[in-house]
Amino acid sequence: MTGTSTAPTGIDRDMLASIVSADIPAESFVNLGIGLPTRVSNFLAPDRGVVLHTENGMLGMGPEAHGDDVDPDLVNAGKVPVTELAGASYFHHADSFAMMRGGHLDICVLGAYQVSARGDLANWHTGRPDDIPAVGGAMDLAIGARQTFVMMSLLTRDGTSKLVAECDYPLTGLGCVSRVYTDLAVFLIEPEGVVVRELFGLGFVDLAAMVDVPLVDGTGR
Amino acid sequence: MSRVRVVDDAVEAVADTPDGAVVLIGGFGSAGQPVELIEALIESGATGLTVVSNNAGNGDHGLAALIREGRVRKMICSFPRQSDSWCFDEKYRAGEIELELVPQGNLAERIRAAGAGIGAFFTPTGYGTPLAEGKETRHIDGRGYVLEYPLAGDLALVSAHRCDGLGNLVYRKTARNFGPIMAAAATTTVVQVREVVPVGAIDPEHVVTPGLYVDRVVPVARTLAPAGGPR
Numbered sequence: 001m002t003g004t005s006t007a008p009t010g011i012d013r014d015m016l017a018s019i020v021s022a023d024i025p026a027e028s029f030v031n032l033g034i035g036l037p038t039r040v041s042n043f044l045a046p047d048r049g050v051v052l053h054t055e056n057g058m059l060g061m062g063p064e065a066h067g068d069d070v071d072p073d074l075v076n077a078g079k080v081p082v083t084e085l086a087g088a089s090y091f092h093h094a095d096s097f098a099m100m101r102g103g104h105l106d107i108c109v110l111g112a113y114q115v116s117a118r119g120d121l122a123n124w125h126t127g128r129p130d131d132i133p134a135v136g137g138a139m140d141l142a143i144g145a146r147q148t149f150v151m152m153s154l155l156t157r158d159g160t161s162k163l164v165a166e167c168d169y170p171l172t173g174l175g176c177v178s179r180v181y182t183d184l185a186v187f188l189i190e191p192e193g194v195v196v197r198e199l200f201g202l203g204f205v206d207l208a209a210m211v212d213v214p215l216v217d218g219t220g221r
Numbered sequence: 222m223s224r225v226r227v228v229d230d231a232v233e234a235v236a237d238t239p240d241g242a243v244v245l246i247g248g249f250g251s252a253g254q255p256v257e258l259i260e261a262l263i264e265s266g267a268t269g270l271t272v273v274s275n276n277a278g279n280g281d282h283g284l285a286a287l288i289r290e291g292r293v294r295k296m297i298c299s300f301p302r303q304s305d306s307w308c309f310d311e312k313y314r315a316g317e318i319e320l321e322l323v324p325q326g327n328l329a330e331r332i333r334a335a336g337a338g339i340g341a342f343f344t345p346t347g348y349g350t351p352l353a354e355g356k357e358t359r360h361i362d363g364r365g366y367v368l369e370y371p372l373a374g375d376l377a378l379v380s381a382h383r384c385d386g387l388g389n390l391v392y393r394k395t396a397r398n399f400g401p402i403m404a405a406a407a408t409t410t411v412v413q414v415r416e417v418v419p420v421g422a423i424d425p426e427h428v429v430t431p432g433l434y435v436d437r438v439v440p441v442a443r444t445l446a447p448a449g450g451p452r
Contacts, residue, residue: 055325072251073382075252079303092397096329133322135325170350173349174349
């Protein structure tokens with residue numbers, strides 16, 4: 001579906017990251033995906049005790065390292081040098097993914113190319129024949145955490161909704177996404193269907209016209 | 222008396238690697254990548270290798286150089302595409318290297334299974350996706366799983382921080398990554414370490430990889446960090 005002529009601007013990435021961070025309960029164990037989700041960490045106040053997991057083998061990851069704090073032995077999943085917080089722990093890759101797959105992480109926040117109305121996720125491969133495929137931990141993360149949140153812009157550059165009836169990009173996981181945070185609205189994937197929790201600068205009818213998926217208006221709940 | 226040999230010359234430590242060997246190479250990006258051992262492997266001349274590693278090399282050294290030199294027939298990894306993985310990109314686009322893409326957690330568990338004597342396992346990761354196509358699946362308690370097989374190596378190249386004369390290993394921070402599971406999954410495990418200490422100098426409570434998994438140790442003096450050093 002193409003965009004409307006009066007395209008709403010919605011909220012910016014920092015505002016979106018702050019909204020996601022506010023939905024992460026205190027003392028949760030959380031994995032933030034590479035890219036946009038990493039921004040959520042900027043809004044997690046230390047006194048809330050949220051513990052960050054990085055799948056290359058660490059709990060208690062601190063902020064990005066700069067200057068003298070850079071240590072080649074201490075990187076995050078994006079291979080960016082990071083720091084360790086008091087109470088951090090290290091473990092090997094099989095343990096790291098066992099704690100993920102075993103449902104011990106509370107929340108994982110990921111980016112996406114597309115999310116379907118059933119919560120199917122496509123975020124690892126464009127499917128273009130000239131792209132070298134790379135999956136990393138995307139498939140493990142998608143199905144491992146107790147809840148998987150997606151952060152993305154709702155529309156592609158040409159105005160097509162990335163919340164779709166069926167993903168046409170290669171799938172990362174089936175029925176794994178529980179919430180979709182976008183610049184225009186927050187969607188909850190629930191048994192009754194896709195519920196719109198919040199709208200950013202547009203009305204429900206305008207949103208429903210952009211997205212080719214039946215929506216339930218939950219903004220008054 | 223230990224079965225572990227401390228070998229000062231990295232080339233000697235990998236000299237018996239046959240062509241066509243399956244080589245498990247530790248590291249996540251540059252962290253924990255046994256660069257000196259990989260360079261010794263290049264010098265040894267072994268070719269037609271199948272390499273199992275999370276990534277497919279960065280920049281022009283280590284694993285990237287092994288690929289650039291045309292020694293790798295097949296790459297089994299989770300994430301070959303990075304901004305500085307031009308050596309792999311070139312070989313892949315030229316059709317000169319085969320790629321088996323494995324989700325990162327399945328890659329780790331397949332390596333772990335090989336070292337732990339597990340015949341195969343059902344994992345939920347990848348179920349319903351293109352990476353499970355052609356694989357056996359099963360529903361267990363209402364959830365879909367994919368059957369995955371162990372991934373053993375003829376040779377494992379691992380980087381650790383410190384070892385003693387019995388091959389007991391201690392790693393450092395996130396450089397641990399694949400080291401412990403790869404050390405257990407290969408017929409011959411060669412480890413480069415920054416420091417060899419006397420037997421008894423490592424607190425047994427701190428040993429991450431017991432020496433029974435280790436065959437050869439190569440001390441390598443490496444600059445640890447641009448500033449600071451070990452903490």
